[in-house]
């Protein structure tokens with residue numbers, strides 16, 4: 001059997017996913033931009049973690065794995081103390097250990113992850129490395145996961161020993177060992193049959209720990225799960241979805257009256273079945289009366305750095321780089337203001353200063369899901385004491401446009417029980433869905449995040465084009481809020 005450690009963990013999630021990857025890869029959805037960015041971050045974090053283990057050498061990558069294996073062997077024999085990408089093969093199971101520390105009394109395995117915690121799937125990842133090394137006769141002193149410490153706040157310089165956490169998982173790995181040969185046997189049985197796919201049904205394992213790249217094939221092509229089904233009921237939870245699915249229920253129409261659901265879930269189902277919107281005008285009017293003109297519709301775009309590049313930033317902190325503001329006057333006049341940082345520099349002060357210039361400290365500020373905007377502003381206020389009073393006043397004056405939808409004062413069937421703007425906007429202002437699709441380059445928040453993070457890699461012409469796309473996108477976000485408010489006002 002030929003198996004890499006990533007195929008092993010794929011098989012742990014679902015043996016059918018492993019089979020498809022080996023024998024029917026054409027049905028798999030290739031990684032999108034976001035997955036690619038996560039992969040690249042993983043590489044950068046992996047390289048940096050090697051610096052925790054000095055005096056090491058990296059085995060050069062080649063598709064000739066035998067060469068990587070013999071280089072590893074040679075370096076162990078000559079006494080290299082740390083080997084990065086140390087490569088081994090035991091009975092067809094190929095592993096590359098991120099960092100292998102070699103001492104006289106044995107070796108230690110270090111698996112580097114760009115996440116902020118040890119996830120269960122990582123234990124399987126390390127356990128197969130442990131299995132291979134043990135069967136090759138190595139004495140293993142310990143096995144650890146090296147991950148990012150999200151409590152670390154960067155000072156003037158980056159302190160690697162604080163940025164990373166090393167978690168010893170030896171005992172967990174040892175307890176998984178006895179099962180590995182059974183798992184491998186099971187994989188082998190599935191893989192021996194190259195024609196028939198494993199008969200494994202869809203379920204919660206399709207999304208956990210990762211969204212499976214065969215979902216389109218298994219769900220849509222094979223099981224004909226419609227675009228809107230029991231799997232879309234907001235917040236129903238995979239356990240209950242699977243319970244319904246196992247009873248042969250896929251269409252929301254077919255959910256039994258007495259099926260155990262929360263009030264919100266029941267309302268979403270009822271609403272969908274009856275195809276009627278529910279509107280609580282009294283509460284919506286009370287919400288609207290609280291808004292004084294002019295209304296400042298605000299939206300931030302942020303990005304994250306796994307490895308903080310600037311002082312005062314934590315790993316994966318939301319760093320604001322852009323905002324759009326639509327100022328709406330009572331007579332309907334709209335004025336747009338915006339800010340977009342230069343790339344590759346820490347422009348948070350400039351952004352905060354411009355925000356204070358653009359938003360007076362005594363006006364109604366409206367955001368959709370304001371906890372996000374408030375969090376960004378609060379961090380800026382902590383960082384820049386001279387702007388803090390004004391910034392905190394903006395936060396004090398902020399109101400949340402999400403409230404009428406979150407509190408279920410306005411429910412439409414097409415919102416699918418969700419109050420996320422992703423569902424609310426097309427339900428209330430359908431033409432905006434098209435407007436987003438027509439935007440060049442940047443059409444959603446994660447694309448904006450990636451676009452900004454990669455601006456420095458573009459030539460001047462491409463950069464200006466992308467900056468225009470970012471401005472257009474963010475502007476549409478606040479214009480969308482104006483339109484949603486319009487709908488509420490006209491009910």
Ligand code: SF4
Pocket residue numbers: 013014015016017018020200201202203205206207212213214215216218219
């Ligand atoms: S979509 Fe689900 S059933 Fe299909 S291969 Fe992936 S995890 Fe397995």
